[in-house]
Amino acid sequence: MEEGLALFDAALADAESAVVAARWDPAGLRARAENGELPGMLRGLVRVPRRAAGAGAGNAGPLAARLPALGRDEALRLLTDTVRDHVAAVLAHGDPAQVDVDQAFNQLGFDSLTAVELRNRLNTDTGLRLPATLVFDQPTVRSLSAYLAGVLVPAPPSAEDTLRTALERVDDLLAAANGEAESMRDRLATILQGALTKLGGGGQHDVGGVMEKIDSASDEEIFALIDNDL
Known part of the structure; x- marks a missing residue:
């Protein structure tokens, strides 16, 4: 009662056109502010310590x-x-x-x-x-x-991306081969042609079969297909 009358007297003496009487929980407001959940219009009611760099939403929870x-x-x-x-x-x-x-x-x-x-x-x-x-x-x-x-839990890379990564590795090997690049390129062409034939189930022009085999192959199988013959 006394608190209400005091607030009423304060409101009468205030020059603002709109006054709201409310009882706040400072600890609750501070906790919400620290979690980033406090509405902007209430942020001036509490002081929140500045977070260290990297703290906050980016930190992994349990x-x-x-x-x-x-x-x-x-x-x-x-x-x-x-x-x-x-x-x-x-x-x-x-x-x-x-x-x-x-x-x-x-x-x-x-x-x-x-x-x-x-x-x-x-x-x-x-x-x-x-x-x-x-x-x-x-x-x-x-x-x-x-x-x-x-x-x-991001999805693992697709078979297409895995194969592209493997071929980029091969390209890096060729770039570092210097004088042996030409002979290595010929050997790689033979290896890749054999791989296409193997994945295609007996027909080097069976593109659909090749893609089906690639889609079902694991990352390790695709890398092994290239690495084993290098």
Whole structure:
């Protein structure tokens, strides 16, 4: 009561045309400011220490640190389980298994506040700076997990890119060969022609078969195909 009357007296004495009486939690405001979640109009209410260079959203969270050691399928399963755990916690579900990974977040009971809470949890876990519209852009656990996998677990290079890299290595070898470049080029032409025949399944002009074999070959197989005969 006394605090309200004091605020009322202060408002009457203030020359501003619009006054709002509010009680702020400085610790909460500071925590939100440090996470970059405080609206711009409120940033003047707290002072936040300057971050050291490299600190912030670019730092990998605990989840991101585990993903490089996993295969892509395992990483996606881990991300799906993690997102579902966070969804269950935000919605106060006792068992994450109750969360349908294909049901839309708005059907699960999400609103704007719980959407932001989920985003904040994932920011902490992944080290990313995810948008506030995350659950609207990726409306299910499955689609959100796939989105995070695309960011945190980049797809391996395609067979075409792998072959191009191998050929660039060959080009570098030729450039360093000096006087032997011509004879090496002839040998390489023979090797590559043999490789095309082998990948083509018996016909050096079977381009479709060659591309099919390249697409199914691993990185190691493509490099070995060239390296073994050099």
